[in-house]
Amino acid sequence: MGSYFLEGTPVLEIVIRNPIMNKTFPVEDKVVAVIDTGFEGFLLVPKDIFEKLSFDQLAVDERRLILANGQYIRSVGTYGEVVVPNLGIKFDGFIETIEGAEEIVVGTNLIENLKLVLDYCVRRMEVGACKKPVRR
Amino acid sequence: MGIITVSLDDDIEKKLRDFVKRMHGSRKGGISKVIERALENYFALIDKPINSGKISFKALKDDTIVAEANTLDELASVLRKKGIEPRGLRIVSSKPIRPVVHGGYRIKP
Numbered sequence: 001m002g003s004y005f006l007e008g009t010p011v012l013e014i015v016i017r018n019p020i021m022n023k024t025f026p027v028e029d030k031v032v033a034v035i036d037t038g039f040e041g042f043l044l045v046p047k048d049i050f051e052k053l054s055f056d057q058l059a060v061d062e063r064r065l066i067l068a069n070g071q072y073i074r075s076v077g078t079y080g081e082v083v084v085p086n087l088g089i090k091f092d093g094f095i096e097t098i099e100g101a102e103e104i105v106v107g108t109n110l111i112e113n114l115k116l117v118l119d120y121c122v123r124r125m126e127v128g129a130c131k132k133p134v135r136r
Numbered sequence: 137m138g139i140i141t142v143s144l145d146d147d148i149e150k151k152l153r154d155f156v157k158r159m160h161g162s163r164k165g166g167i168s169k170v171i172e173r174a175l176e177n178y179f180a181l182i183d184k185p186i187n188s189g190k191i192s193f194k195a196l197k198d199d200t201i202v203a204e205a206n207t208l209d210e211l212a213s214v215l216r217k218k219g220i221e222p223r224g225l226r227i228v229s230s231k232p233i234r235p236v237v238h239g240g241y242r243i244k245p
Contacts, residue, residue: 019208019209019211019212020195020208020211020212020215020222020225020227021222021223022212034242036240036241036242036243037240038238038239038240038241038242039237039238039239039240039242039243040234040237040238040239040240041237041239044239044243057222057223057224058222058223058224058225058226058227059196059224059225059226059227061226061233063233063234063235063236063237064235064236064237065236065237065238065239065243066236066237066238066239067239067243067244067245068239068240068241068243072236073239073243073245077233078226078227079193079208079227079228079229080208081208081209092191092193092207092208092229094229094233098243098245099245100244100245101243101244101245102244103242105240105242105243107240
């Protein structure tokens with residue numbers, strides 16, 4: 001599988017790593033991340049996952065996210081790695097968190113490295129690499 | 137928040153006002169929002185490294201570069217080899233993050 005529709009929402013199975021602090025989430029298996037083409041970032045995670053990966057032990061950068069209702073919200077983050085095990089590829093990018101976030105969200109900054117085909121007619125999703133990937 | 141007075145070509149001004157009306161209606165602050173967003177995109181574009189396909193990472197301790205590599209895995213390996221404590225390090229990329237981005241529909245605080 002690796003990528004599929006979950007209750008009508010496209011999701012991708014990933015592993016998140018903080019190579020600098022040598023931390024991985026989840027330690028075994030994969031975690032489901034929601035694909036949101038409206039999110040212009042790389043990856044957003046709930047605060048507890050951010051802390052489990054010890055990203056909070058590195059110096060974090062701040063920025064603002066514009067939410068769907070036009071509200072601005074403060075986000076903090078640093079650089080980490082996202083592994084897509086089913087494709088055998090990984091990407092480095094800015095991983096951020098906000099207060100109250102409850103799900104892992106993949107944004108366009110990560111998706112721009114992938115060929116993503118969404119067929120809503122048959123609820124089928126196809127994901128592949130569009131650039132020469134860094135092989136694991 | 138600063139206030140800047142600028143002169144625009146008539147055509148550009150018309151295009152700007154039409155666009156603002158389409159995006160924000162007659163709400164106050166529409167022109168500022170559009171110009172702020174346009175400038176952010178412009179700065180992001182000119183700040184892009186010349187060879188934008190190649191991204192590198194640096195680890196900084198108290199604003200001093202202590203390690204540099206093309207991937208985070210390599211950077212971690214360099215730090216380990218040098219025996220540098222990673223806690224508190226600031227990691228920066230040659231492709232800087234945008235200060236403001238859209239959060240999409242899934243992100244809710």
